[in-house]
Amino acid sequence: MLGMKPFARSSCLLLPMALAVAVVTATIAGCFSDSRRDDSTIRITGSDTMVNLAQAWAEAYHEAHPDISSPVRGGGSGVGIAALINGKVDVATASRAMKDKEIALARQNTGKEPKQFIVGRDALAIYVHKDNPLDEITIDALAEIYGEDGTITTWPQLGVDNADCAGGEIIRISRQNNSGTYAYFREIVLGEKREYKQGATAQSGSSELVTLISRTPCAIGYSGMGYYRPGEVKMLRVSRKKGEPAIEPTLETALDNTYPISRPLYIYTLGEPTGAVQEFVEWILGPEGQKIVADVGYVPNPKATETPSAGGDSGDNRSADKGPVAAGADPAANDASPRAAGQP
Amino acid sequence: MAEAKAAHYRYFVAPRENGDRGDGTPQRPMASVREALEGVARRHGGAAPSVKKLGGYDRVDICSIARPNAPGPRRRAPRYEFHVDPLGAADSLGTGTAQLPWPDLDTALVGVTRLDEAGAIPLAPGEHLSLSVREVFSATPVDRSKRRHELAAGIVFGMMTLSLVVPLVLILGHLLFKAWPVLTASFVFENPHNKMTAGGVWAPLVGTFYLVFISLLVASPIGILAGVYLNEYAKDNWFTRIVNLAVVNLAGVPSIVHALFGVGAFVLFAGMGESVLAASCTLAIMTLPVIISSTKEALASVPVTFREACWNMGASRWQTIRTIVLPNSISGILTGVILQVSRAAGETAPILFTGAAFYLNVPSKGLRYFFPYSLGDSCMALSYHLHTMLTQVKGATPEQIASGESLPLEQLQYGTAVVLIGLVLLVNSASIGLRVYLRSRKKW
């Protein structure tokens, strides 16, 4: 009887402990249930550029198919591809094509071939403050601004009198160094060999970058044209070389490839998608999914909408039997990405 | 505050030029010493409430000037000096000298007026007569300068403190002002929708609850028991010192290093993946040291005599802890734990790579509205949501805003920030309130 009473009183303390034990159990359970559990979850991870697109897809798809829920994570193309290689996601979004090394790694890790779908195109717009008098710029000038040992550091060198910018200094806004946008900009603007000049302000997201430019009269930056905010920033017309016509980034110019900095947007699945994932991918490539691409501010892939049945059969002109990075099969993606085009 | 500052009043006297009745200023001087004395009586005799009665070390000067606006007395020392001291002249009316001062102002005024009428105190222009009031137990000039220094020091330090409090008020006010248009109940209880340009913060809010709850579930038993160990069991030796040092260091580890640890230990090594569990465990390790030290403090505040009394009853150490020490300190422990809720809710870095998601579909009704996440999967969280709203979410176009289907991005950002701050401050206030309540009913 002496022993019983204190035990009763200690139950208040034992309760949290019991809960803790429950959590540990759940932890172990969680470990086992980590791999893909059921058909009701489609995990999407990857490109920061496409994160809003992926979110919009997930939201709309959930409305149409309430039983499917899709966690969307950003982080960058590299993250999505890495997660795909480790078999941790169902759909990886990427604003660059997978590298050979990564494909080999995925094959080795999972025994499956990553399958590529081009879901749209994005034009990388060059943004400046809305009051900046500059209207157009050449790729070469951009290279001199952003590239290592570049010679252009002030606005007067570009021939404009940027009145709001007191020092005249060009403030370079860039993205974090492992984002797909950063890599693609380097590829197109700086070329394969040249590195970025150190000291650019690296922003973690496209939207943040545009916001910063809208508040900084001296700034220049690059980001997907989907992030354009009228009245706050200005998109420059871009020409390949001096003397060539400068092209405005629009849906049309991105699609017919006259705008020099435009790129395909990819999603990857591990092997041929099946079940819910297959339906989801078909839906993305179908009219509804492609309408969302346009709504978010990117260019729908006309090829994709032509063959809404997608999946196994239509996928072949994008990837399947021609190797996973045979983006060349898609005319729209033809020479937009030298890396992809350079693949055998 | 008679000792705060000795007042010094000046009345100017000059030959009258016109019929104007002066008020004693250099511009409008009074006509004669007598008139000035009447003015003094009127102002300081107690009639006017706005002017304080003359007190210790106050002084009234009557300065003679040649004409209005002429410069004041050239010499510092007065031509005539009279003294008032309530305690200095106990049994006589006094003569106004320092040795035999007048007992009060009225007597002094009468005395000076009489001298003036007798022509005993002629004042040439530039000379002045002064009437000083002295008081026993009033501040000496040295003391006054000391007080001045003290006041200056108080003001300086006060300003420093104010410069911390003012930004807090400004920030909170600004955030609230900017977020006001979106701050409705639906903002809190709706999920983000329409490409995250509309709706509210329910999904991230629930995610934060998940993370906080699970991390506390993990951290508080360990933390409380560790606190019990350190306060009740640990001997005063080198080993205990190392444990204490470990707690201090654990508290000082940067949050981003906790994130790296979470990636290395929970996400990869334990195989949890990027999940609610991994993020919660990372947060738990981060909040642990503060729970330990606040538990230790709460236990230490229970008097040793309580324990001794219990031991004398034959109770073992654990029985003492269970029946005496913990019940008497449980509320103090609770305060520390609650405080950690706010820290865990606000942290972003540790969950950045361990389990926060950009977006998740959360059903807007049913049980899954309240429990949308599974432990093995990632979740949205309020702090991370604010981060994505700032860096990644594109925002609505003006047309969408005009049509009413979306909200401006900036309002959503401010709204999210305010909900996060509101949550954290609410929890903090609860903790503070609990502490105040406890202190009021402490039994020892």
Next chain:
Amino acid sequence: MATLRATSERRRATARVSWFRRLPELAIESLIRLCGWSAILFVFGIFFFVFREGAPLLFGGLDLAEFFGSTNWNPVADTPHYGILGLLAGTTSVTVLSMAIAVPLGLGAAVFVSEFCSSKVKEVLKVAIELLAAIPSIVWGFIAYMMLNPIIIAVTGAPVGLNILNASIILALMSVPVIVSVGEDSLKAVPDSFREAAVALGASRWEIVYRVLFPAAKNGLLAAVLLGVGRAIGETMAVLMATGHANQIPTSPLDRVQTLTATIAQELGETVQGGDHYRVLFVIGILLFVIAFVVNLTADLVVRGIRGKQNG
């Protein structure tokens, strides 16, 4: 007599069940000990796991001379460069300037709270400072980005409002609460007899503060400052948003910089697990852990210094 009999009965009863009854107690006591020691376990665990991810690079090809001596931080280049000199300069500059703001304010506020104000005002101020400490770091980042940025542009004329100054002001406000609370504790720890002696000698409160309290509470105040430094070095999200995040050696407070913590936060998410870039971020993590360890250890030793002296 009755009570005596009862006691002896009880004692006998206790003796009978003693080892069995003590079993749960032994179990719980060992659990308590285990939890107590867990703090050490976790510190080593943190070091171990961060080290485990970073070690392959640290001992396998990281050029330490370049790591500490170069400002070229370009982990994604064709020939990657891992020079953190610029990041170190960023962390240092932000920490130093923020402490230049926070230390006088924090210690001043500590003195005011502990010596100058009435107990009611004290309660209010302590609550306000606690609330200041409660604001999450991401919200501070938000404030830096949305509020302070335009203010700094307007006041200083800097081209970008996200710079060392911005980050330092934010960090100062973030680290002030810890300076105030530890500083106030150490002032409170000065025995009242010191103050009374000084008052008896005719010292003003101002003189008491800087002639008596500051020397007496020297160590505690130093510890307060060190803890503030630790907080400033380790802060991540606010700094990521406030510094402008540009890798360069700063020459003025209006320059943009990149800090160690922010670099990890921004880049880790996109690196491939097991890659060199991924590992080098963990190496930076080890560095941060070591810095934090040294700062906290010093603070702890300093605090112990006063305690030892007071006891002895």
